[in-house]
Amino acid sequence: MTTDERFLLLTYRVPSTTSRARVAVWRELKRLGALYIQQAVCVLPGREGVRQRLDKVRERIDELGGESMIFVLADVEERERRKLVESFRENSAKEYAEIVEECETKFFKEIEFERFRENYTFEEAEEIRQDLEKLRRWLQKVEERDWMGAPGRDLAREKVAECERLLDQFEADVYERVGDPGAI
Incomplete structure (x- = not known):
């Protein structure tokens, strides 16, 4: 990040x-990665693409009968800039930690449980694959709004990759036990 970032x-x-209206706007802004300073006041980095996405949220606010204003902060005191950057990093780091937790406490355990039950079915493998796709999409969204290079990205990527390896092994075991689903 440069010190002249807006x-x-x-x-x-x-x-x-x-x-409902307040929650809808809040949800959209959080999805965008907005950092709330106080109720109904938030900050985003002036990065490419952010303004256009923010304008869509403003359209939604208008549709709900609300009002909004955007200010470009070009000259932010260094102390406040550091606070903003650190807060953005903390938010992203928390999300990366949640992904790691999801992998370790749910995904890994799900495969372990299905192995324990000896539930080697293509349906179960497909269900677990859908969970993996959700994790991938979640990680991608967090990475897209990790503007300040938060810690935890590499670990989250490693855990999602580990999920994929575990699922590949499980699918191989399903295929070995059940055979080719397309074979007659």
Whole structure:
């Protein structure tokens, strides 16, 4: 990150008649990787593509009957810049840790459990493959919004790769035990 990097500050207000609108906007902004400074005030780095995605969120705010304003922060004090960068890193690091936890506590255990049950079926292998695809998509999304190079990326990639190896071994065992599903 360069010290002349700009940040985008979004302030918004949505009707308070239901929490649905507020939650919808919050969810979209969190998915984008926004860092909340306070309620309805968040910051994003002024990176390529972020502004366009933020404009789509603003359109959603308008559709919900709300209002929003964007400010480009070009001259951020060094102390605040460090705080922003560290907060972005912390958020991404937490997400990487969640992926690692998902791999270790759910994915690995699922394959171990199916082996224990001797549930060697193509249906089970396909179900586990879908779980792997979810992990891959999740990791990709976290990497896309990890603008500040958070720790944990390499470990998360390693764990997802380990999930793939375990699944490949499980699928090979299924094939060995059940045979070719296309054979007649």
